[in-house]
Amino acid sequence: MNPTIQTHDLTMRFGQTEVLHEIGLAVPEGAIYALVGPNGAGKTTMIKLLMNILRPTAGGAEVLGVDTQRLAGEVFNRIGYVSENQEMPDAMTVEALLDFMRPFYPRWDRELERQLVRQFDLPLKRKLKHLSRGMRMKAAFASSLAYRPSLIVLDEPFTGLDPLVRDELIESLLERAPETTIFLSSHDLAEIESFASHVGYLEEGRMLFSEEMTVLSERFREVTVTLAAPVKLPRDLPSAWLVPETVDCVVRFVHSEYRGEASEHEVADLFPGARDVELESMPLRSIFLAMAKTGRTQNHAAQTTACDGRPEA
Amino acid sequence: MNQILNIFRKDTRRFWPEIVLSLVITAAFALIYPVQWLPGTGERVRELQYLASVFTGLVPVSWWLLIGRVVHAETLVGDRQFWITRPYEWKKLLGAKVLFLLVWLYLPFIAAQSVLLAEAGFHPLSYVPGLLFGLLLATGILVLPLFAIAAVTANFARMTLTLLGVLIALLGAAFAANMVNRYTAFIPSSDRISLPVMLCLFGAVVLIQYASRRVWQARVLLIAGPVLIAAVLFAASRSQDSLVNRYYPLPASASAAPFQLQLAPDSRRQVTDIRISDNVKFINVPLLVAGVPDGYAIQIDNLRATFTGQDGFSWTSPWQSSYGQRFLPDTEQTELQIRIDPAAYERLLKTTPVSLHLRLALTRIKAGVTTSVVFPRGNVELPGFGICATRPNFAFWGTTDENMDCRSALHLPQLTYLVTVWQDGPCTTIQPTPEHTAVAYGWTGNLDPDPAEFGISSVWTPNVTFSNRRVHNGMADLSSTRWRFCPGVPFRATQYHLVNRTQASMTLTNIVLPANVVPTS
Numbered sequence: 044m045n046p047t048i049q050t051h052d053l054t055m056r057f058g059q060t061e062v063l064h065e066i067g068l069a070v071p072e073g074a075i076y077a078l079v080g081p082n083g084a085g086k087t088t089m090i091k092l093l094m095n096i097l098r099p100t101a102g103g104a105e106v107l108g109v110d111t112q113r114l115a116g117e118v119f120n121r122i123g124y125v126s127e128n129q130e131m132p133d134a135m136t137v138e139a140l141l142d143f144m145r146p147f148y149p150r151w152d153r154e155l156e157r158q159l160v161r162q163f164d165l166p167l168k169r170k171l172k173h174l175s176r177g178m179r180m181k182a183a184f185a186s187s188l189a190y191r192p193s194l195i196v197l198d199e200p201f202t203g204l205d206p207l208v209r210d211e212l213i214e215s216l217l218e219r220a221p222e223t224t225i226f227l228s229s230h231d232l233a234e235i236e237s238f239a240s241h242v243g244y245l246e247e248g249r250m251l252f253s254e255e256m257t258v259l260s261e262r263f264r265e266v267t268v269t270l271a272a273p274v275k276l277p278r279d280l281p282s283a284w285l286v287p288e289t290v291d292c293v294v295r296f297v298h299s300e301y302r303g304e305a306s307e308h309e310v311a312d313l314f315p316g317a318r319d320v321e322l323e324s325m326p327l328r329s330i331f332l333a334m335a336k337t338g339r340t341q342n343h344a345a346q347t348t349a350c351d352g353r354p355e356a
Numbered sequence: 357m358n359q360i361l362n363i364f365r366k367d368t369r370r371f372w373p374e375i376v377l378s379l380v381i382t383a384a385f386a387l388i389y390p391v392q393w394l395p396g397t398g399e400r401v402r403e404l405q406y407l408a409s410v411f412t413g414l415v416p417v418s419w420w421l422l423i424g425r426v427v428h429a430e431t432l433v434g435d436r437q438f439w440i441t442r443p444y445e446w447k448k449l450l451g452a453k454v455l456f457l458l459v460w461l462y463l464p465f466i467a468a469q470s471v472l473l474a475e476a477g478f479h480p481l482s483y484v485p486g487l488l489f490g491l492l493l494a495t496g497i498l499v500l501p502l503f504a505i506a507a508v509t510a511n512f513a514r515m516t517l518t519l520l521g522v523l524i525a526l527l528g529a530a531f532a533a534n535m536v537n538r539y540t541a542f543i544p545s546s547d548r549i550s551l552p553v554m555l556c557l558f559g560a561v562v563l564i565q566y567a568s569r570r571v572w573q574a575r576v577l578l579i580a581g582p583v584l585i586a587a588v589l590f591a592a593s594r595s596q597d598s599l600v601n602r603y604y605p606l607p608a609s610a611s612a613a614p615f616q617l618q619l620a621p622d623s624r625r626q627v628t629d630i631r632i633s634d635n636v637k638f639i640n641v642p643l644l645v646a647g648v649p650d651g652y653a654i655q656i657d658n659l660r661a662t663f664t665g666q667d668g669f670s671w672t673s674p675w676q677s678s679y680g681q682r683f684l685p686d687t688e689q690t691e692l693q694i695r696i697d698p699a700a701y702e703r704l705l706k707t708t709p710v711s712l713h714l715r716l717a718l719t720r721i722k723a724g725v726t727t728s729v730v731f732p733r734g735n736v737e738l739p740g741f742g743i744c745a746t747r748p749n750f751a752f753w754g755t756t757d758e759n760m761d762c763r764s765a766l767h768l769p770q771l772t773y774l775v776t777v778w779q780d781g782p783c784t785t786i787q788p789t790p791e792h793t794a795v796a797y798g799w800t801g802n803l804d805p806d807p808a809e810f811g812i813s814s815v816w817t818p819n820v821t822f823s824n825r826r827v828h829n830g831m832a833d834l835s836s837t838r839w840r841f842c843p844g845v846p847f848r849a850t851q852y853h854l855v856n857r858t859q860a861s862m863t864l865t866n867i868v869l870p871a872n873v874v875p876t877s
Contacts, residue, residue: 094441096440115445117445126436128436139366139369147362147443196441
């Protein structure tokens with residue numbers, strides 16, 4: 044089965060600044076793919092490249108089997124795109140927007156449109172410019188879901204929305220999920236963790252990982268090693284051990300390549316005097332934070348403290 | 357087509373206030389403009405004429421508003437517009453914008469132009485090709501440039517600022533060209549090149565933007581195109597010799613000169629000089645004209661003069677326009693006005709008399725249809741020329757005299773030689789005696805073969821200036837006779853057509869340059 048979205052060494056530079064670096068990505072059909080990363084990681088640029096709003100400096104991408112640089116016209120019949128900073132036709136009422144959009148889409152479902160209007164409680168006679176941020180986003184969702192797109196692309200769709208609106212929008216998305224692929228960016232991990240099937244982590248323009256949520260959850264473990272006596276952290280810790288730290292006689296780190304017993308033996312080998320080793324699965328937020336911290340402390344020595352809490356000399 | 361109509365309907369609903377405003381301006385222009393043809397004899401008429409001028413100016417302003425608003429409804433600049441991720445097809449989007457302009461700009465404009473033609477006495481259906489050509493001119497000169505600027509700007513405010521910048525740049529370029537190029541030859545084909553160039557340039561900008569939204573490419577083209585054209589024109593103006601040779605080919609043999617000029621100073625007609633400023637000086641050379649064949653006329657468009665002094669000092673002018681001086685077979689005398697460098701003039705004065713070698717860029721024209729009428733009271737239609745009438749002309753000192761007033765459809769009339777009779781009494785005099793009449797003649801119109809010229813109004817009012825308007829009654833009598841053009845006089849209009857453009861050379865010797873410099877101010 045061909046992936047719905049696929050990129051090959053997708054690179055984007057603005058002048059001398061490289062915003063995306065050789066991104067390789069595959070989003071399978073039917074996935075709910077969450078592209079996460081801190082602010083400025085390149086998520087919005089990535090989505091704009093996928094939607095042919097920007098043109099890549101190097102590399103390429105296909106969306107629904109179409110080269111993104113040829114993405115125009117009819118192929119958007121199958122794509123729904125909503126962005127937090129999209130400029131909507133503010134002078135139109137919600138009703139005029141829906142009336143205007145309807146003839147563009149042969150697969151526009153009038154009944155679904157009515158259902159979305161009811162579900163979102165959209166005021167049809169109000170102009171978009173007079174709507175709250177949440178209502179505007181709902182109107183954008185309604186006009187992007189009513190034609191049952193094969194792919195829904197959302198750029199930070201829930202930013203700045205109150206939890207109620209956010210839940211309504213997520214609910215509407217999940218209702219579409221069986222028939223569509225969803226690709227969304229977010230820096231709010233809690234909101235996507237509950238429904239994303241795949242996740243990609245982007246930092247400073249580099250894709251650090253891109254995989255299924257279940258695989259990711261299996262791969263990351265928070266490891267706590269309790270020692271008999273304080274030790275200095277070895278300099279040559281495995282690169283898969285992220286943000287290692289010691290507090291008193293406890294060593295903590297995030298294992299990013301957890302492979303069951305093999306990984307437990309690896310820990311036991313490095314800390315032979317360990318009294319206890321705990322390995323816990325991690326929520327996405329913790330994985331995200333560990334990855335972010337690793338990125339920021341790259342090239343810096345891991346912080347170590349003595350068992351009494353004083354900084355090690 | 358559905359998408360085109362859908363976008364068109366949306367734009368029409370959204371921009372109805374702009375549409376209404378534009379329609380009101382166009383309608384007001386069409387209704388008020390005919391007062392421009394009335395003699396300005398009253399305060400009320402002059403106020404209406406001023407209002408008509410205002411509305412004439414407001415028509416292109418309303419276009420700027422309509423074009424800017426409708427293009428920016430789906431702005432092509434930026435990466436946040438909602439429409440760029442919708443199934444718009446660029447050809448249909450462009451088609452919708454063109455349809456909008458066809459319905460709300462071109463249609464009202466052509467209706468207004470048809471109303472004006474009808475008001476002026478012309479049947480609009482007889483001028484359909486001309487009206488359409490006029491729309492093409494309006495497209496190349498106004499609509500497409502505005503469309504292109506709107507296509508490369510993000511919103512109406514930026515478009516307006518850009519437009520102001522363009523206007524300032526044009527004024528600056530015109531000023532600079534005037535400063536750099538004081539001598540300018542008349543080049544007959546320049547207009548025929550500029551329209552296709554403008555259509556292609558601005559059309560390319562619009563197409564690039566709609567097809568690919570490559571904003572910087574389009575902006576570079578929009579800026580570089582005119583700059584490149586200006587550079588080419590500037591370079592061409594620096595090599596006017598080759599330009600004149602191209603448009604006025606040298607004759608095959610030296611004996612083919614279509615007419616002759618001879619120096620003709622006598623006690624009353626001497627070479628005179630006119631000093632305009634420290635840098636600008638003209639001399640007038642009196643000449644005898646001969647050899648213009650019957651049925652033809654010669655028009656001098658440009659001249660290039662080489663003065664050679666007794667000591668061998670020589671100065672050659674660049675090509676300069678001589679403003680279409682025309683000679684008929686019965687023309688016997690003329691004066692050539694030649695612009696001369698003041699420093700060269702001072703140098704030549706030391707060795708006067710001098711010889712003058714003239715290179716003339718000529719247009720040969722041939723007489724065509726002649727219409728002879730006894731000029732009636734009221735309108736008379738002169739075929740191929742327009743509709744004319746006598747009219748009382750306003751004079752500031754409170755009196756009126758009779759003049760001739762003409763209107764032509766879509767462009768100035770074909771170049772026409774007019775001959776009629778003045779009379780020095782009031783037009784109420786019946787059958788004035790010969791001593792109270794004089795022959796009046798004049799040229800009007802041009803040789804432009806196009807079916808229309810660019811103008812907001814479709815009706816042109818050619819300036820008819822007859823000779824001998826005022827004749828001084830002699831040294832003893834300081835008053836002058838002011839002649840009148842009255843109904844009932846014989847009137848003849850002869851159209852002239854282009855035969856060819858060529859050059860002629862002739863040398864005049866023994867020219868005495870006047871030493872006294874007379875400032876004209």
